[in-house]
Amino acid sequence: MRRIGVSKGIVAAIIIIIAIIIAAALSYKPTAPSKPTAPPKKKPPVTLTLPMKSDIVALNPLNPNTNTVWNVYVFWLVDPSLPLITLKSDWSDFTGWAAKSWEISAENGRTVFTVHLRQGMKWSDGKPITADDLIFSLNYVIEKDLAPTWKEMFDKAVKVDDLTVKIYLKDQYPLAYFWSYIPSIIPKQVYENVKDPVHWEPKISEYVGAGPYKLVKWVKGQYVELEKKDSWWGTSIWNGPLVDKIILRVIKTDDAILLALKKKDVAADTWYVPPTSLVMVNSLPYIKVITKADPGFYYLAFNLRKKPMSDLAFRKAIAYCTPKEEIVKTLLLGQAYPMPAAPISEFYAEHGYLAPNLPKYEFNLTKAKEVLEEAGYKDVNGDGWLEMPDGSPIKVTILTPSYDPIRVRAGEMIAANAKKVGLNVESRAVDFNTIVEDVWPSSGEPTFDMYILGWGVTDLEPFYLRDFFHSSQDVVVTHGMGLNSPGYNNSKFDEVIDAAVKTIDKNKRKQLFYEAEKYLAGDLPYVPLYSRAANYAYNIEDWAGWCAEWQNGPASWDNIWTFLHIHKAT
């Protein structure tokens, strides 16, 4: 019995050790991030904590891999590259950031963008920000081949005085089109010594920026700490920022972010609230949830270079076999908008960019059968599947990305409906890379039949229609670089969309977009499926000054207006 006592002793010892560890952990009170070190009367610093779903990648804004939303937080707040202009809080128009004002004129049918920089701007190393920095930046990104679209647009930049630069473009473009391509100002004194800007990485202690905050700590994989600058050139203009510290901490899952929001560990959910969590989030009295239409959209694309996808009747039949309403209702729990026949998401529709009276292809299997019959599709060999009017057999596949169950299921639903009308259509979930390889080969013709993917778009107006459908952007023509994956080639559409991106008058431009959309809705290179309704949650009990009208959400990566004006609620 004595030996049994020893084993009990071992168990007891382990329990005591575990208990000590848990007790030590429970009794632990972390030193407040904002522990004051100054005289006792001074108020403790105000710290805003927000979640990031992934860590930032690097600190150099010219490294193409830093093009992530989490990196943009740091880039906007520290401004290692300083944007000239940005959008007003309601996205109704542009407003200056580094630019105090600007004029747009025309010389020999080409746009001249004259920029007047703000006076008194300084980099964090004390050097003034001048016309020389801007001209250096405009040329540097071309010299280093970092901005191909800008290279196509940009002609030259001429210094007028220390704060004024005339930027000459090669053609006539409206600001709404070219603004997002203008390179931001980078510190000349830093980059003129950098030969390979893609692979260069600055040290935190030498990180030069022009923004309201400075980067003080980056604990890799865990958090980024930003501290308000003692003096910033923008404070007198925007009366901000008001928060002393911003901590961006990595919380990888939606569930954990929402629990952190519930516990008030973070001030907002910086990602979309999943539809399944809306009930829980709505039940929290201190959290406000708002819904915004996402500009991006999801679509089914046809390979128009191959039969039967080259036949409009087949494409129309597939459009009639696509249950957009059901996809939205059952797969997205209603948190999305079914797309019209043209690829114009709800966001653009709300801003008046959806052409009136476009053809509708509402889910209707009878109509699909009629379209095919009228076009001469018949089951000639009696195998139970329809053949093309010329007798060619039909056996086609819809590729869907395996990482997204919604698109996988949508593909299956469309294929099942197509089978009901006699079309031998399969849906196959594959790795994203496989789709990219089939759709964007660097040589030869794309091999896919149909695929379902999505586009994230950030244009103010549907300029993306040119990238996605102009014949010059065909994947084959551009050796895998263009975005016109269907191989859509309609000279009338090309003419209209070319005119749209070069028309200065906004109303005339809108009419041209309408005309372009009519071609797309009639020819159906895409069956647009749905655009998402993005839900954003943020704490209104402890924090005030949110800029909720910003399209990407009140705590989004690019919502500088929130970061300038957010403060503790009284």
Added chain:
Amino acid sequence: MGLARYAIKRAVHSLALVFFVVSLDFVLFRCMPGNPIARLLDPRMKPEMKAYLMHLFGLDRPLWEQYLLYIKNLMTGNMGYSFITLRPVSEMIMDRLPWTLALMVPSVVFSLIIGTLIGVYASWRRGGLVDVTTTIVTMVFYAMPVFWLGGLLMLYFAVYLGWFPIAGAVTPGATYNSIFDEITDVVWHATLPMLALTLITVAYNFMLTRDVMLDAVSQDFILTAKAKGISEGKIMFKHAFRNALLPIVTNAVLSLAGTISGAILTETVFSWPGLGTLTYQAIEAQDYPLLQGLFFIYTVVTIIAIYFLDLTYGFIDPRIRR
């Protein structure tokens, strides 16, 4: 065969195995569906930029040349550069390794100790209340998906009770007065993920110990020992447990070696910055150089563990050396 000769023979075998697995990794990544470099080569990228990146990563060379270069670089400790961060892979792995060990080693040790002790006791009381209860409880935890158990632990212990933090390994922005403060902060953050891991893995150690102990206690020598009037505790630990030790030690060593790979799901659920989350990120971003580096480390550590295990067997039981 002498122990030294045996050790050399096993070392040669292990090196050959490392070489084989490393070669297999190289081939596997090139046989995966899709193009491993498709992610890197954005369809909107200019041809000259594509060519530059292909050259930078050595992808413009013939496959055999890439393979030789890969082996040569590995031998010199160069695991290449991440496609995404463009940082050296070895540096990224070394950043995360301490965090993985800090979480995984205690979890595995707790799980081994608890699982083994209750396994020994349950086998001795086979069919009794303790045996049935511990079997059911450990199996219930074993069957739970970690993201669900992790979510529950967070909800109760972090949100409702407020005892522990929700995510991360340290308090963001905290300043520490001493190294003890820093360690305590890490332990405070590690408690919930450690608890989740221990609860989920304890069942395996419990069932293994229980099974091998049941075999041992049914042997004749145990009956003899009982007939001699030896105490239960002595029979259980000195006679039965010693005979059941070999598979338990094997499992313990392999479990400890397995800690290197982290726990992808647990680390992700609790946003723990270890090698598990790094592997997950690498898979998500299709960062093949990083994945190859991670697989290389996992392979080497596992093979070294097996090597030492083999030596231990050979030492304990000389018949194995023949």
